[in-house]
Amino acid sequence: MIYGDRKTGVLVQGATGKQGEFHIGLMNAYAKQVGGRGVVAGVTPGKGGQQVHGVPVYNTVKDAMKEHDIGAAVIFVPAGAAADAIMEEANAGIETIVCITEHIPVQDTMRALAYAKMEGASVIGPNCPGLLSPGEVKMGIMPAALFKTGNVGVISRSGTLTYEVVDELTRAGIGQSTVVGIGGDPVIGQTFVDVLARFEKDPQTKAVVLIGEVGGNLEEEGAKSTNLPIVSYIAGVSAPPDKRMGHAGAIVEGGEGDARSKIARLKKHGVPVASRVSEIPEMVRELFRCGC
Amino acid sequence: MKLREHEAKNVIKAAGIPVPAGILIRSPDELTPHIAELGDAFVLKAQVDVGGRGKAGGILMADKATGMKVAKELFARQIKGLPVKEILAEQKLDIQHEYYLSITVDRSSKQPLILFTEAGGVEIEVTAKEHPELIRKAVANPLMKELPPFLIRELVGTAPKEIGPVINKLYKTFIEKDALLAEINPLVSTPQGIFAADAKIIVDDNALGRQGITVNRDLTDREREAEKHGFSYVELDGKIGVIGNGAGLTMATLDLIEYYGGKAANFLDVGGGAESERVMNAVRLVASVPTVKVIVVNLLGGITKCDEVAKGIIAAGISQKVIVRLAGTNEAEGRRLLSEKGYEMLDTMDLVVKKAVEVTA
Secondary structure, three states: OOOOOOOOOOEEOOOOOOOHHHHHHHHHHHHHHHHOOEEEEEEOOOOOOOOOOOEEEEEEEEEEHHOOOOOOOOOOOOOOHHHHHHHHHHOOOEEEEEEEOOOOOHHHHHHHHHHEEEEOOEEEEEOOOOEEEEEEEEEEOOOOOHOOOEEEEEEOOOOOOOHHHHHHHOOOOOOOOEEEOOOOOOOOOOOHHHHHHHHHHOOOOOOEEEEOOOOOOOOHHHHHHOOEEEEEEEEEEOOOOOOOOOOHHHHHOOOOOHHHHHHHHHOOOOOOOOOOOOHHHHHHHHHHHOOO | EOOOOHHHHHHHHHOOOOOOOEEEHHHEHHHOOOOOOOEEEEEEEEOOOOOOOOOOOOEEEEEEOOHHHHHHHHHOOOOOOOEEEEEEEEOOOOOOEEEEEEEEEEOOEEEEEEEEEOOOOOOOHHHHHHHHHHEEEEEEOOOOOOOOHHHHHHOOOOOOOOOOHHHHHHHHHHOOEEEEEEEEEEEEEEEEEEEEEEOEEEEEHHHHOOOOOHHHHHHHHOHHHHHHHOOOOEEOOEEEEHHHHHHOHHHHHHHHHHHHHOOOOEEOOOOOHHHHHHHHHHHHHHHOOOOOEEEEEEOOOOOOOOHHHHHHHHHHOOOOEEEEEOOOHHHHHHHHHHHHHHOOOOOOHHHHHHHHHHHHH
């Protein structure tokens, strides 16, 4: 596993909101199933002293940290408050911060990530489904029933497309070590490169499925950074050309970013790229067969 | 959302960046009282929300004698199919040299990226490709409100010193206006000093509310209707309507349609946690496009509950064929509801897409 295991205590920021409450229930149901600690504390300013599914709620992250051993946090607060939540958790000393919240203005994200980096925290997301290590820990909103323990790591910029891939893998009898949704925004914390570096150090992970999308070149940077065998899928081959980011976007990305050229560059680097999601399991099996 | 040229120029002018004297007119008559302040020669620029307007005939030169006639001519034109409702009339600058300056969001470094080159006057993409060494780059720490002086010195290099404050002011504008892009192309030197001859600002759609922008002009009417419901929606030119949850899965569904030789008419991402009423609205919206012959619903339940989705599809009561793939939370109940009403349900996304392509072939 990477980022956490059964022993990791999880904090939920935005615990008393509709999404926070719903997913504390699901995360702790999973923790119970695998014998893990799960969500041990919630935070909502002004709601300290309440309980959500039996989990105590605090006014601040520091208050919660005084009472519990916490290694990771999951954020469900509205977009306007999410950057502040990231910074509060990083400042309190939480190592892994998963931000589920979508629609955060990118300037807020840039500031929060720069701050978190200064504090030494790793941020997953924003606008992501979080992560799940089957049999160990779930931090986020992934549907646990689809997963199976195994040795394939999955990294994805998508939410539901990740579940689709996991579903295909599990049906084919291929289990997963850890599945990480890194988020669909232009600016995100942990990138393919960061997660792949963790997978390289993880003895359980033998191969990685890398699910990308149109935009940027982080998939290629990831593929170049690792020695692990990779199968990739890039969504958006048929997508209408994105609204260009003026001249500057074209320069920064050097004309990169559309799905076809991204796929071509991955293949050039020796990474097999599936043209349909349903082809992925067979391609993973092929990786194991040839031992490459 | 992209600001129009005159809006972007007002923003940077308020930040202290010099722009040419100019006025916005909505009819040729509005030009008359201002002709004196514009000088002997001036430029008329159509304010239309489309790129490449110069080459499309949206920018015309004029002077005191011809001003009215040229303005009438430009108001009568269509620029790439768009009517000209506003014209920016601007003093013609005595340009000595052109520069390029922009600030954008850099995905790799996760910081604002500033680009400056003294080799302006040609297409910037061409310079980037053929002479990348002529483009100076710097990333800014987003926790700082201003750029440090050394960074500005590095960017300006041997160019006129007056450009330094322009870079810092554009950076502050970029931050304060929640911009994804702030670009001055060209930035020009004249005997009267430095001016922003053109300006482009794109505001982050996720920050429109706090920037006081109530209507996103970049969207079509149907896209705006979709946005009201919290959907993302894009129109294409095929016959298959697509509803999915999550941008990635929806995109993958479109790719699969193309793989099997079909074409999508539109796609709608209902987002997470779709209740029956949201799904009903989504189905009706997609079905309201006349070219849609069949609708593929491909939903994988994470937060989404399949029984809610089924209720929404049934409640929409549309005339087109709906082919459904549902998996995840409360899947069995969703299947039961749909099959009771005779809807076609298939097990995988490959199967639903193949079927839809067959139906429309």
